[in-house]
Amino acid sequence: MATTTRIPITVNGTGHGFELDGDTRLLDVLRDELKLKGTRFGCGENQCGACLVLVNGFAVASCDTPLWVLAGKQVTTVEGLxxxxxxxxxxxxxxxxxxxxxxxxxxxxxxxxxxxxxxxxxxxxxxxxxxxxxxxxxxxxxxxxxxxxxxxxxxx
Missing domain, CATH: 1.10.150.120 ([2Fe-2S]-binding domain)
Structure with missing residues (x-):
């Protein structure tokens, strides 16, 4: 059974705390929890670039980035540009x-x-x-x- 942990991240300048399984993909949080649909699901394997977001200023594939690695970080989606x-x-x-x-x-x-x-x-x-x-x-x-x-x- 997956355990949930409170994971604080900032998305497009707004702080959030997610009580989710830390292995939840950032892409799923953006699209399903925050309803930010600009970040696309392409291949799901970090091979196409459709799901890129900025994490502390660097382009990162959100399809294979688990939420736990983002604790305390700044995420910018295309909506935040x-x-x-x-x-x-x-x-x-x-x-x-x-x-x-x-x-x-x-x-x-x-x-x-x-x-x-x-x-x-x-x-x-x-x-x-x-x-x-x-x-x-x-x-x-x-x-x-x-x-x-x-x-x-x-x-x-």
């Missing part, structure tokens, strides 16, 4: 470059790009491609996504 009224510069750039076709990969791409821009505010094309390499886009929008990240970098 910006709002409809004040979108993040990456969100504005994705719209301007029409970087999402079906949009399924967009949240993971945005998170990976945000982590990159935090570490490297003016990345090269090659650095962007390397940072987004783990993110799959079945629609083939990679070139538009790279252009969007370059646009966002130039707007800072």
């Amino acid at each position: 910006g709002s409809r009224a004040a979108p993040h510069r990456l969100q504005r750039a994705f719209i301007a470059e029409q970087a999402g076709q079906c949009g399924y990969c967009s949240s993971g791409m945005l998170i990976a790009a945000a982590a990159l821009l935090e570490r490297c505010p003016h990345p090269t094309d090659a650095q962007i491609r390397e940072a987004l390499d783990r993110n799959l886009c079945r629609c083939g929008s990679h070139n538009r996504i790279v252009r969007a990240v370059l646009r966002a970098a130039s707007s800072s």
